[in-house]
Amino acid sequence: MSKAAQAIAALRAGRAVTVGTLTVAAVETATDDLLAMLDPEGSAPILLSGERASAIGLGNQREAANSHAPVVIARRDWLDARAVRALVDPAQDFGRFSAGPLASEAPGDLEAARGALVLARLAGLMPALWVLPAQAALAVESSEATKAASRSHVSIVSRAQLPVNGLEVPTQIVVMRAEEDGSEHVALLVGAPGGRPPLVRLHSECLTGDVFGSLKCDCGPQLRAAMQLMEQEGAGILLYLRQEGRGIGLANKIRAYALQDRGLDTVEANLRLGFGDDERDFGLAAAMLRALGVSEVRLMTNNPAKLEGLAQAGIVATRVPHHLPTNPHNAHYLATKKAKSGHLD
Numbered sequence: 531m532s533k534a535a536q537a538i539a540a541l542r543a544g545r546a547v548t549v550g551t552l553t554v555a556a557v558e559t560a561t562d563d564l565l566a567m568l569d570p571e572g573s574a575p576i577l578l579s580g581e582r583a584s585a586i587g588l589g590n591q592r593e594a595a596n597s598h599a600p601v602v603i604a605r606r607d608w609l610d611a612r613a614v615r616a617l618v619d620p621a622q623d624f625g626r627f628s629a630g631p632l633a634s635e636a637p638g639d640l641e642a643a644r645g646a647l648v649l650a651r652l653a654g655l656m657p658a659l660w661v662l663p664a665q666a667a668l669a670v671e672s673s674e675a676t677k678a679a680s681r682s683h684v685s686i687v688s689r690a691q692l693p694v695n696g697l698e699v700p701t702q703i704v705v706m707r708a709e710e711d712g713s714e715h716v717a718l719l720v721g722a723p724g725g726r727p728p729l730v731r732l733h734s735e736c737l738t739g740d741v742f743g744s745l746k747c748d749c750g751p752q753l754r755a756a757m758q759l760m761e762q763e764g765a766g767i768l769l770y771l772r773q774e775g776r777g778i779g780l781a782n783k784i785r786a787y788a789l790q791d792r793g794l795d796t797v798e799a800n801l802r803l804g805f806g807d808d809e810r811d812f813g814l815a816a817a818m819l820r821a822l823g824v825s826e827v828r829l830m831t832n833n834p835a836k837l838e839g840l841a842q843a844g845i846v847a848t849r850v851p852h853h854l855p856t857n858p859h860n861a862h863y864l865a866t867k868k869a870k871s872g873h874l875d
């Protein structure tokens with residue numbers, strides 16, 4: 531298991547890790563006991579993503595060009611552990627006056643700060659970390675932590691036949707693992723590819739849409755329609771990428787939904803949480819295709835970022851539009867993706 535994969539697991543489990551020169555623990559999971567042991571003075575500064583710093587009103591302390599750079603916030607008397615946990619939690623933004631005074635500064639080790647925030651995101655946690663006094667902890671190099679966000683080394687772990695309801699052609703499931711972060715992803719190989727580039731769908735995990743039939747998005751219908759089209763053509767490849775919530779994880783996606791319940795749109799909600807609009811990595815999909823021996827595809831999508839992600843990683847992709855009828859719950863979401871995220875007609 532890579533050091534980054536171990537550090538992701540450790541952060542999720544509430545333990546401290548050292549990234550570059552920074553020893554950090556996640557605000558979301560570090561307990562009072564851990565803090566009492568590792569930061570007895572209660573003076574550990576807080577590392578926040580640039581997006582979250584802007585969301586809590588610290589944007590004017592930084593140059594606009596730097597709005598995506600992480601910041602560190604020094605502790606004050608009023609800013610005890612409880613106040614910190616409230617500060618980093620967007621659900622509490624609406625129930626209080628803005629907290630302060632707060633002063634942000636650039637992290638001493640910017641690359642380490644970025645790497646630590648990548649690990650927190652891949653752990654599915656909020657982008658907020660305690661910066662603890664240096665101590666012995668599981669150590670990861672900054673560059674390794676940062677690279678965990680762009681996975682290009684995948685290997686096939688297991689494969690088997692998988693009869694699927696509605697698919698009359700033989701179907702196989704292939705499980706792959708990425709070396710960089712240890713994450714597992716799936717390829718469903720439908721039928722036997724013919725002479726031309728295969729129909730391919732990159733589907734990002736959406737538990738709510740894929741499993742429960744949520745009407746807030748179009749994921750479930752898109753998934754089923756993609757499989758149907760592959761069945762009609764007699765062949766296709768569905769990559770099921772485990773980057774839930776456009777790469778922020780399930781708990782964070784549901785936090786974003788709670789913000790949408792308060793009136794924010796899908797993009798605003800991600801930013802308020804402290805993430806970019808879309809944190810996904812489509813180089814991963816390119817690596818999976820390469821592991822399957824595929825270098826040219828017909829990609830079913832409306833998202834130009836998927837086409838660009840594959841192209842950058844050397845996979846030739848032409849687009850097959852993939853629109854499904856809207857419903858009253860997802861019409862605004864789909865309109866926002868067109869207006870703000872460049873989705874195609």
Ligand SMILES: Nc1nc2c(ncn2[C@@H]2O[C@H](COP(=O)(O)OP(=O)(O)OP(=O)(O)O)[C@@H](O)[C@H]2O)c(=O)[nH]1
Binds near residue numbers: 736773787800
């Ligand atoms: N953060 C966040 N993620 C969401 C929201 N709604 C859906 N998602 C996630 O968005 C992703 C949807 O991915 P895809 O089906 O690949 O769709 P897409 O990027 O719109 O591109 P195409 O469907 O190919 O055009 C899934 O990971 C969902 O979990 C939301 O409101 N917030």
Ligand SMILES: [Zn+2]
Binds near residue numbers: 736739740
């Ligand atoms: Zn969805």
